[in-house]
Amino acid sequence: MINKGFNQKNNLSNKKKLPPGQYLVDYLPILTAGPTPKIDLKLWNLEIYDNQDLMKSFTWEKFLKLPQSEFFTDIHCVTKWSLFDTVWKGVYLEDILEKSSINFSSGYIYVSCYGGYTTNIPIKDINNKKGMIAHSYNSKPLEPPHGGPARLIVPHLYFWKSAKWIKSIHVIDKDKPGFWESYGYHMYGDPWKEQRYYSD
Numbered sequence: 001m002i003n004k005g006f007n008q009k010n011n012l013s014n015k016k017k018l019p020p021g022q023y024l025v026d027y028l029p030i031l032t033a034g035p036t037p038k039i040d041l042k043l044w045n046l047e048i049y050d051n052q053d054l055m056k057s058f059t060w061e062k063f064l065k066l067p068q069s070e071f072f073t074d075i076h077c078v079t080k081w082s083l084f085d086t087v088w089k090g091v092y093l094e095d096i097l098e099k100s101s102i103n104f105s106s107g108y109i110y111v112s113c114y115g116g117y118t119t120n121i122p123i124k125d126i127n128n129k130k131g132m133i134a135h136s137y138n139s140k141p142l143e144p145p146h147g148g149p150a151r152l153i154v155p156h157l158y159f160w161k162s163a164k165w166i167k168s169i170h171v172i173d174k175d176k177p178g179f180w181e182s183y184g185y186h187m188y189g190d191p192w193k194e195q196r197y198y199s200d
């Protein structure tokens with residue numbers, strides 16, 4: 001297989017398994033539908049909604065005062081590259097939702113971003129340290145093309161679910177498609193089951 005632009009490692013030399021149909025790269029590519037939005041940290045806000053009701057709003061300062069954690073993980077993009085052993089720093093989603101007086105034991109989150117991108121994820125997939133809002137990648141502040149100042153990381157799902165430049169989270173009862181999901185990507189996106197497109 002020819003993958004122009006991506007440096008491939010020899011998969012056989014690595015003991016860890018790749019999900020079906022994926023190949024390994026050795027750096028984090030940039031994949032964005034549209035331009036990188038300009039975000040002023042003084043105006044940055046993370047808003048948490050219970051359906052349509054605004055429950056909590058975090059400024060950048062307040063966000064950095066939430067419990068900080070490290071997330072060591074592999075990443076799998078639906079365009080078939082995978083990257084092993086990435087390190088993210090930020091706040092686990094449950095540590096944010098807990099501060100928002102929302103019952104988040106069931107349902108979905110609908111995430112919206114600066115720039116207009118959206119995506120949907122079941123609540124069960126962001127609880128128990130499965131999802132983070134990260135502001136640091138491999139020990140450096142997250143660069144704007146990769147979602148800086150802050151992005152979602154939900155690495156057990158395909159990487160399009162890891163929304164960059166996160167702006168708001170709506171906790172909703174009924175699932176609804178985000179940007180790529182409405183263009184035919186899978187509603188859930190499990191790389192180990194190769195759930196790339198809606199029909200997979």
Ligand SMILES: Nc1nc2c(c(=O)[nH]1)N[C@H]1C(S)=C(S)[C@@H](COP(=O)(O)O)O[C@H]1N2
Pocket residue numbers: 028029030031032033034077078113114115117118145146147159160161162163164165
């Ligand atoms: N806001 C926003 N988030 C996004 C995207 C996007 O276009 N806009 N692309 C998604 C896709 S398809 C992928 S593979 C990853 C890429 O993240 P990276 O550019 O840091 O590798 O971001 C995801 N999050």
Ligand SMILES: [Mo]
Pocket residue numbers: 031077078079159160
């Ligand atoms: Mo992607």
